[in-house]
Amino acid sequence: xxxxxxxxxxxxxxxxxxxxxxxxxxxxxxxxxxxxxxxxxxxxxxxxxxxxxxxxxxxxxxxxxxxxxxxxxxxxxxxxxxxxxxxxxxxxxxxxxxxxxxxxxxxxxxxxxxxxxxxxxxxxxxxxxxxxxxxxxxxxxxxxxxxxxxxxxxxxxxxxxxxxxxxxxxxxxxxxxxxxxxxxxxxxxxxxxxxxxxxxxxxxxxxxxxxxxxxxxxxxxxxxxxxxxxxxxxxxxxxxxxxxxxxxxxxxxxxxxxxxxxxxxxxxxxxxxxxxxxxxxxxxxxxxxxxxxxxxxxxxxxxxxxxxxxxxxxxxxxxxxxxxxxxxxxxxxxxxxxxxxxxxxxxxxxxxxxxxxxxxxxxxxxxxxxxxxxxxxxxxxxxxxxxxxxxxxxxxxxxxxxxxxxxxx
Amino acid sequence: xxxxxxxxxxxxxxxxxxxxxxxxxxxxxxxxxxxxxxxxxxxxxxxxxxxxxxxxxxxxxxxxxxxxxxxxxxxxxxxxxxxxxxxxxxxxxxxxxxxxxxxxxxxxxxxxxxxxxxxxxxxxxxxxxxxxxxxxxxxxxxxxxxxxxxxxxxxxxxxxxxxxxxxxxxxxxxxxxxxxxxxxxxxxxxxxxxxxxxxxxxxxxxxxxxxxxxxxxxxxxxxxxxxxxxxxxxxxxxxxxxxxxxxxxxxxxxxxxxxxxxxxxxxxxxxxxxxxxxxxxxxxxxxxxxxxxxxxxxxxxxxxxxxxxxxxxxxxxxxxxxxxxxxxxxxxxxxxxxxxxxxxxxxxxxxxxxxxxxxxxxxxxxxxxxxxxxxxxxxxxxxxxxxxxxxxxxxxxxxxxxxxxxxxx
Numbered sequence: 001x002x003x004x005x006x007x008x009x010x011x012x013x014x015x016x017x018x019x020x021x022x023x024x025x026x027x028x029x030x031x032x033x034x035x036x037x038x039x040x041x042x043x044x045x046x047x048x049x050x051x052x053x054x055x056x057x058x059x060x061x062x063x064x065x066x067x068x069x070x071x072x073x074x075x076x077x078x079x080x081x082x083x084x085x086x087x088x089x090x091x092x093x094x095x096x097x098x099x100x101x102x103x104x105x106x107x108x109x110x111x112x113x114x115x116x117x118x119x120x121x122x123x124x125x126x127x128x129x130x131x132x133x134x135x136x137x138x139x140x141x142x143x144x145x146x147x148x149x150x151x152x153x154x155x156x157x158x159x160x161x162x163x164x165x166x167x168x169x170x171x172x173x174x175x176x177x178x179x180x181x182x183x184x185x186x187x188x189x190x191x192x193x194x195x196x197x198x199x200x201x202x203x204x205x206x207x208x209x210x211x212x213x214x215x216x217x218x219x220x221x222x223x224x225x226x227x228x229x230x231x232x233x234x235x236x237x238x239x240x241x242x243x244x245x246x247x248x249x250x251x252x253x254x255x256x257x258x259x260x261x262x263x264x265x266x267x268x269x270x271x272x273x274x275x276x277x278x279x280x281x282x283x284x285x286x287x288x289x290x291x292x293x294x295x296x297x298x299x300x301x302x303x304x305x306x307x308x309x310x311x312x313x314x315x316x317x318x319x320x321x322x323x324x325x326x327x328x329x330x331x332x333x334x335x336x337x338x339x340x341x342x343x344x345x346x347x348x349x350x351x352x353x354x355x356x357x358x359x360x361x362x363x364x365x366x367x368x369x370x371x372x373x374x375x376x377x378x379x380x381x382x383x384x385x386x387x388x389x390x391x392x393x394x395x396x397x398x399x400x401x402x403x404x405x406x407x408x409x
Numbered sequence: 410x411x412x413x414x415x416x417x418x419x420x421x422x423x424x425x426x427x428x429x430x431x432x433x434x435x436x437x438x439x440x441x442x443x444x445x446x447x448x449x450x451x452x453x454x455x456x457x458x459x460x461x462x463x464x465x466x467x468x469x470x471x472x473x474x475x476x477x478x479x480x481x482x483x484x485x486x487x488x489x490x491x492x493x494x495x496x497x498x499x500x501x502x503x504x505x506x507x508x509x510x511x512x513x514x515x516x517x518x519x520x521x522x523x524x525x526x527x528x529x530x531x532x533x534x535x536x537x538x539x540x541x542x543x544x545x546x547x548x549x550x551x552x553x554x555x556x557x558x559x560x561x562x563x564x565x566x567x568x569x570x571x572x573x574x575x576x577x578x579x580x581x582x583x584x585x586x587x588x589x590x591x592x593x594x595x596x597x598x599x600x601x602x603x604x605x606x607x608x609x610x611x612x613x614x615x616x617x618x619x620x621x622x623x624x625x626x627x628x629x630x631x632x633x634x635x636x637x638x639x640x641x642x643x644x645x646x647x648x649x650x651x652x653x654x655x656x657x658x659x660x661x662x663x664x665x666x667x668x669x670x671x672x673x674x675x676x677x678x679x680x681x682x683x684x685x686x687x688x689x690x691x692x693x694x695x696x697x698x699x700x701x702x703x704x705x706x707x708x709x710x711x712x713x714x715x716x717x718x719x720x721x722x723x724x725x726x727x728x729x730x731x732x733x734x735x736x737x738x739x740x741x742x743x744x745x746x747x748x749x750x751x752x753x754x755x756x757x758x759x760x761x762x763x764x765x766x767x768x769x770x771x772x773x774x775x776x777x778x779x780x781x782x783x784x785x786x787x788x789x790x791x792x793x794x795x796x797x798x799x800x801x802x803x804x805x806x807x808x809x810x811x812x813x814x815x816x817x818x
Contacts, residue, residue, distance in 0.1 A: 062587060077562050078589060079551040083611040086553060090612075093556030104581065142488040144495060147502030148760055149791075153486050172513065173792035178471060180487060184789035185760075202492040203499075221692075221760045243789035245759045248698040283630075289657040289698055296705040350654045351557055351594075351630045380593035380652035382558075383582035 002066035004057055006076060008084060011035040012052040012068070019066075020050055027108050027336055028056045053111055054085040054092065055099040063104065091347075095319050098347030098376040101384040102322060105409050109320040109345060110337055125403065129395040130238030130256035134165065134195040141188055141199045143208065145216055150188040150199060152181040166240045166260050167191065174266055184243065185217045185224070186231045194236075226277045230304045233397050234273070241273070248293030249274045253302070273302040273401075278312060278356035284377055285350040291387060291404050301404045302392060305360045308400065316358045318365065320345040322374055324409065343374035343388070350379045363402060367391055374407070411475035413466055415485060417493060420444040421461040421477070428475075429459055436517050436745055437465045462520055463494040463501065464508040472513065500756075504728050507756030507785040510793040511731060514818050518729040518754060519746055524778055534812065538804040539647030539665035543574065543604040550597055550608045552617065554625055559597040559608060561590040575649045575669050576600065583675055593652065594626045594633070595640045603645075635686045639713045642806050643682070653681045657702030660684075662711065682711040682810075687721060687765035693786055694759040700796060700813050710813045711801060714769045717809065722770045729754040731783055733818065752783035752797070759788045772811060776800055783816070 002019045006012050013035070014023055023029050029050035030036065036051045052060070060066035061078055070076040086092050102109045139157040141150040152158050152168070158181030162170035167187050171178025183191065191197035193210040201208050217224040227250060231241050238256030249272035258267060272294045276282070294301035322343040323335035335342070344366040348354060366373040366389075373389040386409060392401040411428045415421050422444070423432055432438050438459035439445065445460045461469070469475035470487055479485040495501050511518045548566040550559040561567050561577070567590030571579035576596050580587025592600065600606035602619040610617050626633040636659060640650050647665030658681035667676060681703045685691070703710035731752040732744035744751070753775040757763060775782040775798075782798040795818060801810040 062589060079560055079562055079611070082553070082560075083551060083614065086555075086611040090555035093553040093558045093560075097558075142492060144491070144502040146495075146499035148758065149502045149506075151488055151491075151502075153488055169790040169792075173790050180471060182791050186789075202488070202495040205492065217760075224760075243759065245694055245697070245786075245788035246792075246794070248694075248701050250694075285654055285657075285659075286695070288654070289702055292657050292702055293698060293705065296702065349557065350652065351626075351633075377654075379654035380595075381578045381582050382591050383578075383655075385655070 002060055002064055004052060004060060004066050004068045006057070006068055006070045006081060006084070008071065011037075012054065012057045012081075014050045014052065015048060023050050023052075027110070028052060028060065054082070054089065055096045058082060058096050059100055059103055062100070094349045094352075094378050095347050097349075097378045097382050098319060098345065098384065101376070102320070102345070102409065107325070107334055107409060108323040108336060110323075110341075112318055112321050112344075124391050124393055126393045126395065127239075128256060129397075132165075132194075132236050132238050134191075135160070137161075137191060137195045137197045139197065141183055141191070141197055142202050143188060143199050143213065144202050146220075148185045148217060148220070150183040150185075152183065153179075155179045157181070161191075163259060163261075166242070166254070166258060185213060186228050186241075189213050189228055190232060190235060193232075223275065223277045223280065226306050227275050229306045230273065230275050230399070233304075233306075233399055234394065237394060237396060242269075244272045244274070247272045247297050247299060248290055249301070251275075252299070269299065271300045271302055273304060276303055276305050276356045276359065278305055278307055278360065281353045281355045283350075284348050284352050284354055287354060288350070288377060288385065288387075291406065295406045303359075303389070303402045303404055304399055305356045306399050308357070308360045312357055313361045313364055314357060316346075316361045316365075318344045318362065319347045319376075321371075341371060344369060344371045345374045345376055347376045347378065350377060360400065363389055363391065363400070411469055411473055413461060413469060413475050413477045415466070415477055415479045415490060415493070417480065420446075421463065421466045421490075423459045423461065424457060432459050432461075436519070437461060437469065463491070463498065464505045467491060467505050468509055468512055471509070503758045503761075503787055504756050506787045506791050507728060507754065507793065510785065511729070511754070511818065516734070516743055516818060517732040517745060519732075519750075521727055521730050521753075524730065524750065533800050533802055535802045535804065536648075537665060538806075541574075541603075541645050541647050543600075544569070546570075546600060546604045546606045548606065550592055550600070550606055551611050552597060552608050552622065553611050555629075557594045557626060557629070559592040559594075561592065562588075564588045566590070570600075572668060572670075575651070575663070575667060594622060595637050595650075598622050598637060599641060599644060602641075632684065632686045632689065635715045636684050638715045639682065639684045639808070642713075642715075642808055643803065646803060646805060650682070651678075653683070656681045656706050656708060657699055658683045658710070661708070678708065680709045680711055682713060685712055685714050685765045685768065687714055687716055687769065690762045690764045692759075693757050693761050693763055696763060697759070697786060697794065697796075700815065704815050712768075712798070712811045712813055713808055714765045714811075715808050717766070717769045721766055722773055723766060725755075725767045725770045725774070727753045727771065727774065728756045728785075730780075750780060753778060753780045754783045754785055756785045756787065759786060769809065772798055772800065772809070 004014050029052040068076045139152050139154045141152045143150045158170050161167045168181040168183045170181050189210045192199050240254035240258045241251045244250050244252040251273040252269035253271040253273050274290050291301050321341035322345040324342050325332045326335050363373050375387040377385045386407040388405045388407045389402045392403050413423050438461040477485045548561050548563045550561045552559045567579050570576045577590040577592045579590050598619045601608050643650055649663035649667045650660045653659050653661040660682040661678035662680040662682050683699050700710050730750035731754040733751050734741045735744050772782050784796040786794045795816040797814045797816045798811045801812050
């Protein structure tokens with residue numbers, strides 16, 4: 001029988017021999033002479049006690065049948081002990097639930113104390129970039145402002161743009177009929193800016209430039225500027241970006257050189273890209289929905305957070321360092337705090353919000369430490385969904401991109 | 410060769426015999442003596458001309474090789490003709506694109522003139538309701554405000570609530586371990602209000618009532634009140650509502666009498682329910698994403714728009730009446746304006762917004778006319794996705810609900 005003790009002035013600890021042995025073996029708590037958070041060095045020799053974090057104690061009570069003795073030798077239940085900590089740690093239950101799930105899978109998670117900076121760019125992926133060469137266009141597109149579409153009637157220009165650069169939509173989608181090239185707003189802006197396309201407003205009959213189109217769209221469609229910046233960033237590096245509407249994302253992406261039809265077949269995208277503006281706050285459930293659709297259609301989900309500047313980054317609190325499993329001989333065994341941690345674990349619930357800045361800051365922190373970022377999302381039934389975020393390098397880009405993968409530990 | 414004519418003062422018409430015959434056979438335009446929109450009765454005998462709407466003319470130019478002769482006998486292309494109409498019809502291109510897709514599938518769409526009110530409650534579905542009987546609870550839940558969760562430690566109460574009413578989560582999701590009953594915020598509010606559950610704040614140790622919890626949550630999580638109202642509405646009628654997080658929606662729904670485990674098996678939901686607050690404006694692409702996830706997991710998607718009052722409804726413009734196919738003998742033939750129309754078609758693009766009020770108003774208009782509402786969404790590649798919205802009746806409810814189905818014409 002595990003026995004743990006609580007004193008509101010000191011914290012939670014364990015001191016009987018049998019319990020100490022069990023806790024040590026399973027990497028609960030920390031051996032120290034003084035309570036957690038005091039000034040004594042963590043590496044001081046073991047002083048006969050193991051001090052526990054609140055989530056460790058709650059887990060032991062809930063799943064290891066531990067009994068917790070509080071002031072006046074009274075046994076304390078889950079709620080009583082948790083209540084003693086909730087002022088200091090308001091998000092206690094969500095954090096506990098993340099910890100509970102990870103431990104319950106036989107894996108170890110610890111609060112972050114000191115960890116050295118990462119030894120490498122762990123988990124980075126480099127995408128292939130290729131300079132885009134666009135023709136100087138001698139064509140006119142007519143811009144329908146309230147529809148956010150433009151139309152090029154010149155068939156030879158339309159065919160070239162569509163078949164060689166996959167810009168615009170020639171005729172009907174996935175059919176070989178119709179001769180008009182329809183440009184969505186980003187394509188019109190991009191061609192006006194980089195291929196001297198003349199764009200004329202259907203309303204005024206006057207020429208308008210790239211900036212004017214973007215300003216107009218920005219008034220109607222929030223974050224149009226951020227969408228366009230990401231669009232331009234990838235397009236200039238040779239990637240093909242088309243709408244990701246059918247896959248629940250802003251864009252689907254094809255690698256440089258992609259054309260709509262190869263050997264009489266329509267090619268399939270394998271990546272979708274979603275833009276998360278830095279000043280946008282999103283419900284976790286909404287954020288997750290976008291990843292979920294991409295996962296459902298077996299595409300890699302990429303996230304771009306544009307416009308992040310050095311001064312934007314904040315110190316957003318992580319929750320745990322998480323360890324997973326490693327191979328020893330022919331067996332997979334769990335990693336312990338003696339191994340390098342794998343993940344910077346952040347726990348959130350479906351009804352909380354996350355902002356672009358907070359996410360970018362967490363990603364940067366993880367990256368600095370050489371870790372991957374692991375998002376642990378508690379739904380209202382306390383079930384957990386995990387997403388791993390890995391940095392992607394788009395050569396020549398000033399922005400940062402991340403692949404997000406659904407993960408089952 | 411189809412020949413159509415345009416005069417900025419009159420409109421678009423056709424007058425040569427061969428063209429008239431073709432147009433009439435294919436239900437383009439309207440036979441009248443005077444231009445469209447004038448006061449002459451539409452049923453006046455044919456005066457030798459067929460007058461065309463702009464989208465009809467653009468379609469004929471683009472796909473039927475029609476030539477359009479304008480002022481000074483000059484031939485006019487798509488852009489020139491469209492530009493002449495864009496001031497009067499700013500969303501012309503999106504509307505045209507919806508029309509283009511429907512006609513291109515061999516189906517007929519017409520602008521709405523006069524149509525009689527519907528003869529029946531076409532397409533309504535009635536859901537089974539059953540009064541909920543809850544016990545008076547003699548238990549206490551501890552509420553963790555910033556986590557939005559509550560915990561009941563009393564195992565017999567927890568077991569009863571979970572197993573008989575499927576309220577809360579007993580232990581670990583889909584596992585038979587753990588004894589705490591975890592309540593999400595709506596469950597705690599619901600039990601405090603309808604089963605006299607005592608809820609005590611972990612922070613203050615004081616009892617708080619249902620309204621106080623809801624007020625607190627509303628400050629942290631937008632539209633919490635609307636979510637709760639829908640939750641309560643269905644729960645009181647015997648339905649089981651659990652989080653729809655894994656399916657990208659607010660709730661998953663089970664019909665009255667559902668229990669988490671039947672014959673040792675976890676039961677599966679077949680419906681998800683999403684709440685669309687009347688004052689929320691959503692990007693079509695975001696709105697569609699929620700439907701898409703539900704469709705991907707083969708669940709029926711239900712939409713609830715709470716709090717609509719008589720005075721909230723607006724006259725939101727529809728685009729077309731749409732006809733489909735009917736069986737004649739052993740063949741499917743297309744319906745014509747001589748048949749009753751099926752759909753009230755509304756065209757939008759992925760970068761436009763729709764609000765709860767607008768959608769509820771459109772649904773009401775369709776319902777009054779005895780039609781189903783058909784949403785035609787143009788993505789940035791001008792491909793169209795169709796959703797059909799059908800009314801659902803939840804007996805005893807003051808709110809309106811709709812099933813949304815992805816449709817391929």
